[in-house]
Amino acid sequence: MNRKISVFILLILLASSFKYRAKTVEADASPVLSKVTKVSASELSSPGDFDAVVNKMQEANRQFSQGNPQLFKLLWSHSEDVTIFDGSSNQQLTGWELVEPRLDLVSEQMQGDNNSYTFAKIASKAGPDMGYLVQTEHYKINSNVIDLRVTTLFRKENGVWKIIHRQADDLGGNRIVKN
Known part of the structure; x- marks a missing residue:
């Protein structure tokens, strides 16, 4: 008990x-x-600024698919910590000195008549200094179709949004760009 x-x-x-x-x-x-x-509110990033740079990136992608990488390259940070993970070529590049020539090469190989670019945004979000965009991208390059799933990371540098990372996975198995 x-x-x-x-x-x-x-x-x-x-x-x-x-x-x-x-x-x-x-x-x-x-x-x-x-x-x-x-x-x-001043501590938060203005969604309008981030949305504007995403819209500019869409135009840059369209120009990129026409063989003109200049606007797209202007949107990138030119720092040593930028990265590209390219699923179709199985490459991981770090640093602007490696990323820039890759952008030039890919854009050069995309030159052609009647190329097109469309996209479908899946998600995006921006904080005070970092933002991301997830979307599918559809390219028609010289009669070849390329469908990508892309994640892009942005960072504010001196008050301006810059791309710091891009990962693209080929959804269709098509490979137009040579290594």
């Missing part, structure tokens, strides 16, 4: 301990929540 009473008292102490911990966590969380909700 004494053992049952001891177990019962132990359970009551345990239950009251959990109740006390829950109240303590609640009390500690309130100041944190009030700090989170008081973020000023």
Whole structure:
């Protein structure tokens, strides 16, 4: 009988301990929540700025598919930490000195009449200094069709959105660009 009473008292102490911990966590969380909700609008990135650079990138992709990489290259950061992961050629390039020649090569190989570019945006989001875009891209290059799933990462540099990473996976197995 004494053992049952001891177990019962132990359970009551345990239950009251959990109740006390829950109240303590609640009390500690309130100041944190009030700090989170008081973020000023100036600390957030303007969605319009990010949307504008994404629209400019779409135009740059169209020009790129016509053999003109200049606008697309202007949108890139020229730093040492930019990367391209190209699924169709199985290449991973790091640094502007490697990325730029790859962009030139791919755009050069895309030159042709009646090339087209369309896209379908899947998701995008921008924070104060970083943003991402996930989309499918559809190219028609010299009668060849290329369908890609692309993830692009952006970073603000001196108040301007720049591309810092692009990963493209070929959805159709078509390969127009030579290594």
